[in-house]
Amino acid sequence: MKDVAVIGYCRTAIAKAKRGALNQTHGIPLAAHVLTHALERAQVDAGEIEDVVLGCGLPEGATGHNVARNAALAAGLGVGVPGVTINRYCGSGITAASMIASRIATGEIQAGIAGGVESISLVQFNMNFNGFFYEPLQLKMPAVWWTMNQTADFVSQKYGITREAQDAYVVGSQQRVEAASLAGKFAEEIVPITTMKSVTDKETKQTRLEEITLERDEGPRPGTTLEGLASLPPVYEGGTTTAGNASQLSDGAAALVMMDADLAAQRGLPILGLFRGMQLSGVAPEEMSIAIAPAIRKLMQRHALTMDAIDLWELHEAYAVTTLYNQAELETPWETTNVNGGAIALGHPYGMSGVRYVGSTLMELGRRGGGKAIVGVCTAGGMATAAYLER
Known part of the structure; x- marks a missing residue:
């Protein structure tokens, strides 16, 4: 089997x-923009991509x-x-990378591009729900169709992860994002994109298009405090998940x-660096947030890795409860876990995140x-992807 190198990477800034x-x-x-610039950074001609x-x-x-x-x-x-476009929800990006890596490792191709794209603005709020629910499975396993907010609240309650602990984690994560x-650090990854944005006047309610160049992530909230987080209402009454x-x-x-x-x-x-491999896990759909730990354990066993051999850990911030559960379960050191913050501050375009x-x-x-x-990235339906990287 051949080793697989990552020779070019870029991303757009993440927009609200x-x-x-x-x-x-x-x-x-949106996707074409990063394909073009990743090739430029890799110093590879488009004709070499298979x-x-x-x-x-x-x-x-x-x-x-x-x-x-x-x-x-x-x-x-x-x-x-x-x-080809593939969908494993939040795990789609790492799955895309694994597919290209597998084809290179087996000698089927010499070079390819793995990427991720998401336009929640244009898609999620206009989805086709015709036939979305399948009643026989929904009656048997209703959590398959739960919102991710519901799964976060379920894990929080079952495993005793308090609202206070989650909010405290967020303050630290926001601070790490601000420092990065x-x-x-993020500027090194980002390729600015000039596009048209829809803007609605708050007073007249009229909408217009204006040209804008996106150069930095829009989501981070510097100065986030525990008091400010504590004032936010939960998504569901009695739950711990908030905006x-x-x-x-x-x-x-x-x-x-x-x-x-x-x-x-x-x-x-x-x-x-090298993309060494991916492993997957599945858990009950209502416990989606806990799936990262078993995926990482399987990955480490497959590659005979010990905890002290790992220099950096990235545990997906789908929710604060997600990172807190998996960090505690795996006992990863905080000083090497999510060192530049995560998706709570930066944002989470589903298909993009794993590639980022x-x-x-x-x-x-x-x-x-x-x-x-x-x-490690958890994903809807009670799954997770985990990737092993090396330099």
């Missing part, structure tokens, strides 16, 4: 859904019609470059160029001179 800069940006140009796999949590409407193939065409990769931003301790609804895209590591080294290309975690974690490994990292 509905109110943000990308609220009118179709999925095709497959494009894009993860997307809601692959319909503006991100439907096989957005991967269409984005590849829009990016100018050429009619000979195929593409001030240090220019402050849940990941934000967001739009964005990211891409990774991946290549046979030996070939990349021979050509002197900019190797960010892979790329940003490899970059952080490089800054620290680290060797190994693990990324």
